[in-house]
Amino acid sequence: MSSETIKLTAKFKLKGTPEGLDALFSTYREIVNFLITYAFKNNITSFYRLKKETYKGLRKDYPKLPSHYLFTACQMATAIFKSYRKRRKRGKAKGRPVFKRKAIMLDDHLFRLNLEAGVMKLSSPSGRTQLEFYSAKYHKRFKDWKVGQAWLVRTPKGVFLNVVFSKEVEVKGPKTFVGVDLNENNVTLSLPNGEFVQIITHEREIRTGYYVKRRKIQKKIKAGRKRKGLLEKYGQRERNRLNDLYHKLANKIVELAERHGGIALEDLTEIRDSIKYSAGINGRLHRWSFRKLQSIIEYKAKLKGIKAVFVNPAYTSSLCPICGGKLSPNGHRVLKCSSCGFEADRDVVGSWNIRLRGLKMWGVPVPPESHPMKTGGWKVSRNDIHKLYASYG
Numbered sequence: 449m450s451s452e453t454i455k456l457t458a459k460f461k462l463k464g465t466p467e468g469l470d471a472l473f474s475t476y477r478e479i480v481n482f483l484i485t486y487a488f489k490n491n492i493t494s495f496y497r498l499k500k501e502t503y504k505g506l507r508k509d510y511p512k513l514p515s516h517y518l519f520t521a522c523q524m525a526t527a528i529f530k531s532y533r534k535r536r537k538r539g540k541a542k543g544r545p546v547f548k549r550k551a552i553m554l555d556d557h558l559f560r561l562n563l564e565a566g567v568m569k570l571s572s573p574s575g576r577t578q579l580e581f582y583s584a585k586y587h588k589r590f591k592d593w594k595v596g597q598a599w600l601v602r603t604p605k606g607v608f609l610n611v612v613f614s615k616e617v618e619v620k621g622p623k624t625f626v627g628v629d630l631n632e633n634n635v636t637l638s639l640p641n642g643e644f645v646q647i648i649t650h651e652r653e654i655r656t657g658y659y660v661k662r663r664k665i666q667k668k669i670k671a672g673r674k675r676k677g678l679l680e681k682y683g684q685r686e687r688n689r690l691n692d693l694y695h696k697l698a699n700k701i702v703e704l705a706e707r708h709g710g711i712a713l714e715d716l717t718e719i720r721d722s723i724k725y726s727a728g729i730n731g732r733l734h735r736w737s738f739r740k741l742q743s744i745i746e747y748k749a750k751l752k753g754i755k756a757v758f759v760n761p762a763y764t765s766s767l768c769p770i771c772g773g774k775l776s777p778n779g780h781r782v783l784k785c786s787s788c789g790f791e792a793d794r795d796v797v798g799s800w801n802i803r804l805r806g807l808k809m810w811g812v813p814v815p816p817e818s819h820p821m822k823t824g825g826w827k828v829s830r831n832d833i834h835k836l837y838a839s840y841g
C-alpha cells in the first residue's frame with residue numbers, strides 16, 4: 449500500500465456577473481501588471497522578495513482589497529515573469545511581459561465553496577459576497593476532497609470558477625500488470641493470463657469526419673465571424689465527443705485492470721522519435737490525445753486503488769516479447785521474430801511488451817530471463833484477440 453494524490457480541476461459557471469466583479473478583475477490585473485513590471489525592472493524571480501518589496505505600497509494604494517489578493521497577485525507575477533525569462537532565453541519573447549487575461553488567482557482564504565447549496569463566498573473589497581453557480585452532476589464527487597488553488601476567469605461565455613481539488617488515496621502494490629497499448633483506432637490490452645483484449649475506438653474516423661467538416665467550412669465561408677463561430681462550434685463538438693469516448697474507454701480499461709492487477713502504460717512525456725508518433729502536426733496531436741486519455745485512465749485507476757506505471761516506449765513494437773529478438777513485418781500488421789519464430793499482430797506485441805516492462809519496473813523477472821526459449825514458431829493469431837467495441841454515438 450502506498451499513498452498517492454489525485455488532482456482534478458472542476459469548473460463552476462457563475463450565474464450572471466455579480467456586481468463589482470468586473471471592477472475586481474480590472475483592479476487585480478492592474479496589480480499583477482504593476483508587479484510584473486517591478487519584477488522585470490529589478491529582475492526578481494523570488495515570490496518572497498517581490499512580496500516584501502511591494503506589499504506596503506500596495507496595501508496603501510488598495511486599502512480595501514483583502515490582503516490575500518496581493519499574495520496571489522505576487523504568485524502570478526513571479527510565475528509570469530519566470531516563464532517570460534525562459535522564453536527570452538530561447539529568443540522567443542519580445543518586449544515586456546504583460547498580463548492581459550481577466551483572471552484572478554484565489555487561495556483558500558479568499559473563497560469558500562458550498563457544493564450542496566451551489567454557492568461560493570468570495571472575499572471582496574466590499575466584504576464577503578455570495579455567488580451562485582450552476583451545479584453539475586460531477587461536482588458532487590468532490591464533496592470530501594481538499595480544495596486547492598482556484599481561478600476566477602472571465603470568458604465570453606461568462607465567469608467561471610476553476611478549482612483544483614485533491615484527494616489522498618491508498619494504492620495497492622500490484623503483483624501483475626495489464627499492458628495497455630494506445631493506438632489511433634484501437635486500444636489493445638495484454639492481460640496477465642495471456643489473453644488479449646482489443647477495444648475498437650474508431651477515433652480516426654471521428655477525427656477525419658471533423659477534419660472534413662472544417663475543410664468544407666473553410667472553403668465555403670470567407671474569413672469572418674460566422675466562419676470562426678462555426679469552426680469553434682465543431683471544434684468543441686469534436687472535443688466533447690473524444691472526451692466522452694476517452695471516459696468510456698478509461699472505465700473499461702480500469703474495470704479490466706481491477707480484476708487482474710496494475711496498469712502499465714507507455715511514458716509519452718518525453719518526445720521521442722518513433723514509428724508510432726511522427727514528428728509532424730498529426731504526431732503532436734496524437735501524442736496530446738494519448739496523454740489526455742492516459743491521464744484519465746491514471747486518475748480513474750487511482751480512485752479505485754489501482755497502481756498505474758509508465759514505461760519506456762522505445763521499441764515496444766519491434767522487439768520479440770518472448771526472446772528479445774528483432775521483429776520484422778510479415779504481412780499486414782503482423783510481425784515475426786527471426787530468432788524464435790514467434791508471430792503476432794503488432795498491437796499484441798506492443799501491449800505485451802508494455803506489460804513486461806511494467807513487471808520489470810516492479811522488480812518481477814520477465815522473459816527472456818523467465819521463459820525457456822521456445823523455438824519452432826508459435827503465434828498469437830487474430831482469433832486469440834478478444835474484440836470489444838467502444839460505442840460512440
Ligand SMILES: [Zn+2]
Pocket residue numbers: 768769770771772773785786787788789790
Ligand atoms: Zn523471439
